[in-house]
Amino acid sequence: MQDASHIQKRFKITQHEDAYWCSSQGKMLALALGFDDQAAAGVAIAISELVSNVVKFAGEGLLTLTPLGDPRPGLEIRMSDSGPGIESFSDALRDGFSEGRFLSDSDLVGAPRRGLGAGLGAVSRFMHELNAHHPPGGGLVVVARIYL
Numbered sequence: 001m002q003d004a005s006h007i008q009k010r011f012k013i014t015q016h017e018d019a020y021w022c023s024s025q026g027k028m029l030a031l032a033l034g035f036d037d038q039a040a041a042g043v044a045i046a047i048s049e050l051v052s053n054v055v056k057f058a059g060e061g062l063l064t065l066t067p068l069g070d071p072r073p074g075l076e077i078r079m080s081d082s083g084p085g086i087e088s089f090s091d092a093l094r095d096g097f098s099e100g101r102f103l104s105d106s107d108l109v110g111a112p113r114r115g116l117g118a119g120l121g122a123v124s125r126f127m128h129e130l131n132a133h134h135p136p137g138g139g140l141v142v143v144a145r146i147y148l
């Protein structure tokens with residue numbers, strides 16, 4: 001198999017449909033790096049959730065997939081955008097937290113919503129590390145890592 005450990009991939013994200021191409025590219029890269037099918041599927045889901053968030057909450061963003069070498073081989077998913085950022089990333093990671101608050105039962109019936117607040121929670125379950133920071137120029141950078 002071709003050595004994929006030096007291959008970095010970058011994608012401009014502008015629409016929800018970008019999730020299909022980017023997650024399949026991420027899955028292929030993960031498999032080429034030696035991840036098993038289950039881990040590669042988790043990578044695909046994580047990418048898809050981060051693409052969805054960027055389109056919904058920031059409009060557009062830049063996705064970078066980077067193989068990680070020694071001392072801890074793996075794969076890094078980095079998504080950066082120029083949107084409003086997240087006030088509390090630890091709250092945002094919790095299932096049911098969406099758009100600045102925890103959803104109640106009445107939110108989940110009928111009312112038009114942009115999400116269930118489960119995307120970042122899913123990313124954190126599939127990946128080994130998930131962090132976010134606000135760079136000086138504004139926006140948000142989310143970094144997820146999974147190790148072999």
Ligand SMILES: Nc1ncnc2c1ncn2[C@@H]1O[C@H](COP(=O)(O)OP(=O)(O)OP(=O)(O)O)[C@@H](O)[C@H]1O
Pocket residue numbers: 049052053054056057058081083084085086092093097098099100114115116117118119120121140
């Ligand atoms: N790139 C981003 N910029 C600004 N806010 C964000 C971004 N990504 C996530 N958030 C905030 O974090 C919250 C939680 O994100 P999460 O993906 O878990 O849920 P959701 O997108 O609301 O719903 P779901 O993913 O289940 O469709 C979002 O509702 C949003 O307020």
Ligand SMILES: [Mg+2]
Pocket residue numbers: 049052053115118119120
């Ligand atoms: Mg989401």
